Amino acid sequence: MKMQSLLVVCGIALFVVVGVALAGGGESKKDLASEVDALKTQVAALQKQAQASQDYVAISNLQTAYGYYVDKCKWDEAADLFAKDSTLEIGLRGVYVGQDRVRAYLHKLPDLKYGTLFNHMQLQPKIDVAPDGLTAQGRWRAIMQVGILHRSAQWGEATYENDYVKEDGIWKIKKLHAYFTYYANYYKGWDQGGDPPPGPIPGFPPDRPSTETYGLYPDVYVPPYHYKNPVTGK
Amino acid sequence: MKMQSLLSLFAVLLFVVVGVALAGGEKKDRSSEIDKLKTQVAALQAQAQAAQDYIAISNLQASYGYYGDKCEWDQVADLFAKDGTLEIGLRGVWVGQDRVRAYLHTLPDLKYGVLFNHMQLQPVIDIAPDGKTAKARWRAFEQFGMLHRAAQWGGGVYENEYVKEDGVWKIQKLHYYMTYYVDYYKGWDQGGNPPPGPIKGFPPDRPTTVDYKLYPDVFTPPFHYKNPVTGK
Numbered sequence: 001m002k003m004q005s006l007l008v009v010c011g012i013a014l015f016v017v018v019g020v021a022l023a024g025g026g027e028s029k030k031d032l033a034s035e036v037d038a039l040k041t042q043v044a045a046l047q048k049q050a051q052a053s054q055d056y057v058a059i060s061n062l063q064t065a066y067g068y069y070v071d072k073c074k075w076d077e078a079a080d081l082f083a084k085d086s087t088l089e090i091g092l093r094g095v096y097v098g099q100d101r102v103r104a105y106l107h108k109l110p111d112l113k114y115g116t117l118f119n120h121m122q123l124q125p126k127i128d129v130a131p132d133g134l135t136a137q138g139r140w141r142a143i144m145q146v147g148i149l150h151r152s153a154q155w156g157e158a159t160y161e162n163d164y165v166k167e168d169g170i171w172k173i174k175k176l177h178a179y180f181t182y183y184a185n186y187y188k189g190w191d192q193g194g195d196p197p198p199g200p201i202p203g204f205p206p207d208r209p210s211t212e213t214y215g216l217y218p219d220v221y222v223p224p225y226h227y228k229n230p231v232t233g234k
Numbered sequence: 235m236k237m238q239s240l241l242s243l244f245a246v247l248l249f250v251v252v253g254v255a256l257a258g259g260e261k262k263d264r265s266s267e268i269d270k271l272k273t274q275v276a277a278l279q280a281q282a283q284a285a286q287d288y289i290a291i292s293n294l295q296a297s298y299g300y301y302g303d304k305c306e307w308d309q310v311a312d313l314f315a316k317d318g319t320l321e322i323g324l325r326g327v328w329v330g331q332d333r334v335r336a337y338l339h340t341l342p343d344l345k346y347g348v349l350f351n352h353m354q355l356q357p358v359i360d361i362a363p364d365g366k367t368a369k370a371r372w373r374a375f376e377q378f379g380m381l382h383r384a385a386q387w388g389g390g391v392y393e394n395e396y397v398k399e400d401g402v403w404k405i406q407k408l409h410y411y412m413t414y415y416v417d418y419y420k421g422w423d424q425g426g427n428p429p430p431g432p433i434k435g436f437p438p439d440r441p442t443t444v445d446y447k448l449y450p451d452v453f454t455p456p457f458h459y460k461n462p463v464t465g466k
Binding site: 035039043046071123124141143157189191217219220222227229230231232 | 354355403404419
């Protein structure tokens with residue numbers, strides 16, 4: 001009898017212990033699950049943020065790669081940076097549509113040979129990646145030093161407003177639009193009014209006319225900004 | 235018989251208790267893994283934010299340059315914090331966004347014959363560990379033109395400060411140290427041109443913070459950073 005009642009007490013005690021353990025376990029399981037959910041949300045936000053930084057870097061590298069190829073007249077390499085359905089508009093020469101036409105246009109430019117200087121420094125990026133991470137826009141500028149031995153030496157400057165697209169994880173140039181600010185003969189400087197921009201290419205008309213017309217220095221023109229003021233949003 | 239069944243019940247319960255205890259240990263492992271993840275996520279948040287801050291500040295200063303080129307003085311002033319300061323060359327310090335705006339409006343307007351290029355180049359951007367302030371060294375490469383009157387090259391170094399207010403980076407201090415100005419036709423070996431002088435009837439709020447001379451004199455604008463390799 002004594003033994004029996006002892007066993008009953010033990011049994012009840014155990015039951016209580018198990019109940020408490022089970023109740024506690026359930027509660028902490030719930031805590032763990034909500035903590036895991038919070039972590040998942042944070043990690044998703046981090047993935048987006050980290051990707052946006054990587055996208056900025058990739059686009060910056062893409063545009064500087066363009067500049068280094070152009071300097072050395074590597075026209076196929078430059079054309080390969082463009083998306084299949086991209087466009088190119090340089091100065092007032094009209095718009096060339098599609099990668100094949102971009103390539104054909106670029107091959108109209110000089111070849112790299114003795115006496116050719118074709119520097120196009122790609123500077124001062126303002127890059128904005130779209131929230132979906134699939135497109136981006138960038139404002140850049142180029143300062144140019146163009147030389148042909150014993151024939152010409154020029155300074156030039158341009159603003160780019162470019163679009164980019166990410167296809168299969170790779171950023172490509174979707175739209176390249178260079179607005180010339182000035183061209184100046186090295187020996188004349190820019191206060192004399194500057195040189196005219198490169199004219200149409202004989203026998204190779206663009207697919208579309210220039211999207212905007214403007215004059216180079218001494219005229220003044222503000223290429224439209226793809227962005228609002230980063231502080232006021234206006 | 236009764237005794238026996240009670241004993242077997244006891245054994246079963248014991249088994250369950252041990253099981254639950256073991257499961258609790260697993261739970262403990264899990265929660266320490268979650269703690270570790272939390273720490274890693276917090277570190278990653280700081281890292282990802284720092285990269286985004288670098289980009290925002292780089293874009294901010296590039297925007298300053300593009301607006302300045304085109305004499306969009308209100309857009310430029312809007313990039314400054316309310317208590318921002320501006321010091322360009324040896325003209326003294328303008329204090330507060332309103333005074334910065336007033337100073338900027340004394341500069342040229344964009345019109346036929348004006349070239350006012352200020353390329354913003356070569357950033358070294360350092361964000362404070364708390365992510366609320368930053369400092370940067372930049373340089374400007376300038377081309378000035380006034381049709382039939384002047385063509386100049388200019389170069390200089392910025393030591394700027396930035397502040398993040400309500401999640402937006404703004405210019406807290408802009409300080410431009412001029413290295414040289416030269417007439418396009420003379421080049422820099424002739425000694426260069428003097429810097430822009432004081433503005434008549436518009437004195438600065440504070441005198442120049444650092445006195446120096448332009449080329450052919452030499453001056454090293456103080457660095458906000460230590461050598462990134464040696465830390466010295």
